[in-house]
Amino acid sequence: MRFREIITMAVISLGANKLRSALTMTGITIGVFSVISVMTAIGALQTSIESGISFLGSNIFQFAKYPANVNAGGRAQKKYENRHNISYRQALKYYELMEGNAREICLKSFDFKGQAVYNGMKTTPSLTVAGSNKSFLVANSYTLAYGRNINDEDVAFSRSVIVVGKAVEKRLFPHESPIGRTIKLNGHNFTIIGGMAEKGTAFGQSQDDICVIPITRFFENFGESNRTVNIATQSFSQELYNTTLDKGMGAMRIARGLRAEQENDFELYSNDSLKSAFESIAGVVRIGAFVISLIALVAAGIGIMNIMLVSVTERTKEIGIRKSIGARSRDILRQFLTEAVFISEAGGVLGIIFGVIGGDLLALWLKANLIFPFGWALAGLIVCSAIGIGFGFYPAYRAARLDPIDALRFE
Amino acid sequence: MLNTETMRPRGPIVIDIENITKHYVMGEETVHALRGVTLQIHRNEYLAIMGPSGSGKSTLMNMLGCLDTPSSGRYEFNGKDVSAMDDDELAAIRNREIGFVFQTFNLLPRATSLRNVELPLIYAGIDPVTRQERAAQTLRDVGLGERLLHKPNELSGGQRQRVAIARALVNNPSIILADEPTGNLDSKTGEEIMALLENLYQAGNTIILVTHEADIAHHARRTVHLRDGLIESDALSEATEIQTLAFT
Numbered sequence A: 001m002r003f004r005e006i007i008t009m010a011v012i013s014l015g016a017n018k019l020r021s022a023l024t025m026t027g028i029t030i031g032v033f034s035v036i037s038v039m040t041a042i043g044a045l046q047t048s049i050e051s052g053i054s055f056l057g058s059n060i061f062q063f064a065k066y067p068a069n070v071n072a073g074g075r076a077q078k079k080y081e082n083r084h085n086i087s088y089r090q091a092l093k094y095y096e097l098m099e100g101n102a103r104e105i106c107l108k109s110f111d112f113k114g115q116a117v118y119n120g121m122k123t124t125p126s127l128t129v130a131g132s133n134k135s136f137l138v139a140n141s142y143t144l145a146y147g148r149n150i151n152d153e154d155v156a157f158s159r160s161v162i163v164v165g166k167a168v169e170k171r172l173f174p175h176e177s178p179i180g181r182t183i184k185l186n187g188h189n190f191t192i193i194g195g196m197a198e199k200g201t202a203f204g205q206s207q208d209d210i211c212v213i214p215i216t217r218f219f220e221n222f223g224e225s226n227r228t229v230n231i232a233t234q235s236f237s238q239e240l241y242n243t244t245l246d247k248g249m250g251a252m253r254i255a256r257g258l259r260a261e262q263e264n265d266f267e268l269y270s271n272d273s274l275k276s277a278f279e280s281i282a283g284v285v286r287i288g289a290f291v292i293s294l295i296a297l298v299a300a301g302i303g304i305m306n307i308m309l310v311s312v313t314e315r316t317k318e319i320g321i322r323k324s325i326g327a328r329s330r331d332i333l334r335q336f337l338t339e340a341v342f343i344s345e346a347g348g349v350l351g352i353i354f355g356v357i358g359g360d361l362l363a364l365w366l367k368a369n370l371i372f373p374f375g376w377a378l379a380g381l382i383v384c385s386a387i388g389i390g391f392g393f394y395p396a397y398r399a400a401r402l403d404p405i406d407a408l409r410f411e
Numbered sequence B: 001m002l003n004t005e006t007m008r009p010r011g012p013i014v015i016d017i018e019n020i021t022k023h024y025v026m027g028e029e030t031v032h033a034l035r036g037v038t039l040q041i042h043r044n045e046y047l048a049i050m051g052p053s054g055s056g057k058s059t060l061m062n063m064l065g066c067l068d069t070p071s072s073g074r075y076e077f078n079g080k081d082v083s084a085m086d087d088d089e090l091a092a093i094r095n096r097e098i099g100f101v102f103q104t105f106n107l108l109p110r111a112t113s114l115r116n117v118e119l120p121l122i123y124a125g126i127d128p129v130t131r132q133e134r135a136a137q138t139l140r141d142v143g144l145g146e147r148l149l150h151k152p153n154e155l156s157g158g159q160r161q162r163v164a165i166a167r168a169l170v171n172n173p174s175i176i177l178a179d180e181p182t183g184n185l186d187s188k189t190g191e192e193i194m195a196l197l198e199n200l201y202q203a204g205n206t207i208i209l210v211t212h213e214a215d216i217a218h219h220a221r222r223t224v225h226l227r228d229g230l231i232e233s234d235a236l237s238e239a240t241e242i243q244t245l246a247f248t
């Protein structure tokens, strides 16, 4: 029998039970969708990262208490929690040691979320409030749009001055210039000295809901005891990056009071380390998506098998008729196998289409490049064929093996 | 005595069975459907198998049509031993050499007349164009040229049986096996179907007909009576004798 003939037969039979075929297909679609959408989104993020989105400004490394990938869980988590915070004093020690060896040294504490109020208007209650110094803008890839930046004196005298992000400006000063105005930030007055240019969203979060105040003022108003300071350092050039990093490492160990045999009790962040942190998170998500879709696909495969067994029973008479006019066992086997593979493949194709659309929408939202994951799509189709054949074989075999006379007598 | 059968040249033997038995084991009991049937059927014969219900007619018919296998005995179809054939060879015989017509029509309910008649040609591997032409022509031959794209539930019983006959004919089989072809039809429609079979016989086809009605059986030229799985008599039918008388 010809291939086209078999496909036609499969389409006709499946068309006779549209709802049932569609429902059976849905299982496969969901399984394929979950893996393809996740792989598309991760792939999109990855190409974006590789093609130049940097987590940090250029030539910058950063020291912090916690690693980027904190959800390590268990004992590892404990290890980080038991660490001492990086105190402002230690940070200042580092600053002292590194001064002159780096272009910028940004000390910052920004685990605090607040709300700014002006003239009855309010910002989001989860406004990021960063306590820092003059280097904050450069170290975090912000640019000053107007006014002036925080300077050393503001820090030295812990002045109540503030540089606001674009979102704050839009919310509180829709019609006037914010410069020189005094806003209330969680009950404390701050005078606006400058504003940052709009930065947009990254990984789904607005980067403009932010304001920066001198780190000394930050501690006075919001407390110092439970806070840890992050230190970002920018080398003078690309060439000096590694030397600066080595020096920074030494300075950090001195600032933390570590002896030679003690291991580092702080984490280094660089674009490289963040990339690999992303990789390891992506790896976990990938495995998760893989396992979930595998489970979904096995469930869907069992669904196909079930439906095909029902179908074989219902169509026993049809099988008898076909055999009585000359269908060979393998013609019947092929017919039912094709139906199973067809359901599976159709479900798979839909899953790939929806998965790519879903994954790319997510990528679009995260401002990443759009991609089509050819490898995964191909793998999806192959897996779907395997599922169709694997779970369809037994029902098809039962159909093929039916005795012509018994099948014909079946009512 | 002159006889139409002797006037008509007898063809070679198509079916040759010897001492065929068939029994079904049902728990403690064994049902002997056929107890030893010996029969030879020639090409161009028109044979009726008669007998009361349960006498083994259908069992014998299914055996002749290579749908069922005997418990013992020898069966040669066109000189070839059927018991030695594998599944594919049996399927090929059913496809090319035998055309089945059933009491309950046994059409695929969701397929059009054309598609139903095409089916044997599909399994014979014939290309779509030739196949459609031949199926349509055969349907026209049985008087259904206007009903090519109707589904079985849009046809009357007689029309359905015509579709089934067209399907049996379309691959030019050696013999046509009809098991109570008029059993589900009213007598007038039944007569029409019998007239169609008569035409096929006149055109040179070999026909084996199973029936328990004498009215239907008298269309055949030879009648085999079965009782309790054994052949009771094997003779030229009355119609033939009447015709024979007319010739004398």
Ligand SMILES: Nc1ncnc2c1ncn2[C@@H]1O[C@H](COP(=O)(O)OP(=O)(O)O)[C@@H](O)[C@H]1O
Pocket: B024, B026, B031, B032, B033, B051, B052, B053, B054, B055, B056, B057, B058, B059, B060
């Ligand atoms: N598949 C079967 N299992 C058990 N007994 C059967 C089966 N097919 C036929 N028989 C028995 O064999 C005998 C002959 O049946 P059948 O050939 O159908 O008779 P007929 O067609 O002459 O009415 C009956 O007694 C019937 O009950």
Ligand SMILES: [Mg+2]
Pocket: B057, B058, B059
């Ligand atoms: Mg019967």
